[in-house]
Amino acid sequence: MHEVGSGFSSDLLGGRLTMRLKDIGEFGFIDRIRNGCLIRNTSVIKGIGDDCCVFKTSPGLVTLFTTDMLVEKIHFIRQAITPYKLGRKSVAVNISDIAAMGGTPREAVVSIAIPDTLEVEYVDAVYDGMKSIAKEFDVNLLGGDTTASPEHLVVNIALVGEALEDEILYRSGAGAGDVVFLTGTVGSSAAGLDIILAKRAFIEEGPLLDAHHDPRPHVKAGRIIAGLKMASALIDVSDGVAADLGHICRESGVGAIIEETSIPMTNLFRRYCDHFELDPLHLALHVGEDYVLLGTVPGENVDTLAAALKSAGCEFFAIGIIAAATGLRLSGADGSLRTIRPGGWDHFR
Ligand code: ADP
Numbered sequence: 001m002h003e004v005g006s007g008f009s010s011d012l013l014g015g016r017l018t019m020r021l022k023d024i025g026e027f028g029f030i031d032r033i034r035n036g037c038l039i040r041n042t043s044v045i046k047g048i049g050d051d052c053c054v055f056k057t058s059p060g061l062v063t064l065f066t067t068d069m070l071v072e073k074i075h076f077i078r079q080a081i082t083p084y085k086l087g088r089k090s091v092a093v094n095i096s097d098i099a100a101m102g103g104t105p106r107e108a109v110v111s112i113a114i115p116d117t118l119e120v121e122y123v124d125a126v127y128d129g130m131k132s133i134a135k136e137f138d139v140n141l142l143g144g145d146t147t148a149s150p151e152h153l154v155v156n157i158a159l160v161g162e163a164l165e166d167e168i169l170y171r172s173g174a175g176a177g178d179v180v181f182l183t184g185t186v187g188s189s190a191a192g193l194d195i196i197l198a199k200r201a202f203i204e205e206g207p208l209l210d211a212h213h214d215p216r217p218h219v220k221a222g223r224i225i226a227g228l229k230m231a232s233a234l235i236d237v238s239d240g241v242a243a244d245l246g247h248i249c250r251e252s253g254v255g256a257i258i259e260e261t262s263i264p265m266t267n268l269f270r271r272y273c274d275h276f277e278l279d280p281l282h283l284a285l286h287v288g289e290d291y292v293l294l295g296t297v298p299g300e301n302v303d304t305l306a307a308a309l310k311s312a313g314c315e316f317f318a319i320g321i322i323a324a325a326t327g328l329r330l331s332g333a334d335g336s337l338r339t340i341r342p343g344g345w346d347h348f349r
Pocket residue numbers: 030033047048049050051052053110111112142143144145146
């Protein structure tokens with residue numbers, strides 16, 4: 001394995017790491033990544049190349065605006081993720097926040113701080129990843145900022161989305177008696193992270209690593225849920241089900257009871273946990289980064305919502321119920337009820 005300035009195995013990039021940023025300069029770099037950033041030009045008046053980008057927002061819709069940053073050694077380990085997937089993930093986590101409001105992602109800007117030891121081909125691959133997911137979700141990359149970084153790579157995306165004002169779903173709308181649901185399985189991303197951090201070898205690791213490195217934001221499910229106007233609250237699972245349900249509960253002034261046996265997990269994830277004697281429930285509830293949607297819906301709307309999601313090829317899993325009393329509780333298969341902390345990922349703990 002040939003280690004290069006990026007500290008990244010050039011084997012994973014086809015061995016083409018040759019050019020330094022000092023060879024082309026900041027503006028040479030911007031020219032280089034510019035191509036392929038415009039996915040949909042109907043809304044765009046000016047993309048990359050001026051002091052600001054200029055775009056039109058759709059009449060009758062309101063604007064959603066979010067930003068999320070990935071910092072080396074905090075959010076990713078450069079030696080563990082390919083630059084292509086790093087680019088995809090940096091955009092995906094932002095798209096997921098727009099999905100979590102029931103919106104449609106539209107225009108993005110990219111800020112990147114690059115250590116001068118990193119080769120241009122590495123950064124090209126980061127942008128190839130960003131452009132590929134931007135294309136899948138019809139998002140334009142309209143600008144950004146480029147700086148040097150003393151040591152670590154930092155990628156920040158800001159993303160504009162749009163929605164009908166009366167369709168937007170907030171964290172604050174959950175009411176006692178509402179059913180808590182997920183739009184996908186949870187835990188696999190935490191297993192992928194565990195493979196990396198504990199340096200484990202697992203024959204079927206591919207899909208688990210991908211769940212962590214290349215999550216697929218649930219925009220389609222978010223649009224269906226918002227369009228039906230039947231759900232009461234929505235969030236994306238970035239910090240873990242317990243933490244994110246905790247966010248809904250706090251903003252809504254309620255509590256929740258989750259059913260242990262209803263938490264959806266893939267068979268592969270269960271096999272992984274069995275193999276390494278890990279508690280699947282802990283990974284699924286307290287680690288996060290699954291980027292599925294977690295919502296609440298009044299009981300009378302559950303069947304309609306579940307059917308609409310399933311007929312569109314999305315998933316719906318009822319996992320519990322909102323309670324008037326605050327706090328999170330977990331009901332076990334044996335009928336036990338225990339309090340769980342709404343804990344998950346917290347950068348400063
Ligand atoms: P200014 O000095 O006015 O902030 P810059 O020289 O930083 O402008 O950027 C020039 C153009 O290149 C702008 O359109 C900006 O949005 C775009 N740009 C700069 N860096 C990036 C990047 N990393 N990704 C995409 N676009 C970028």
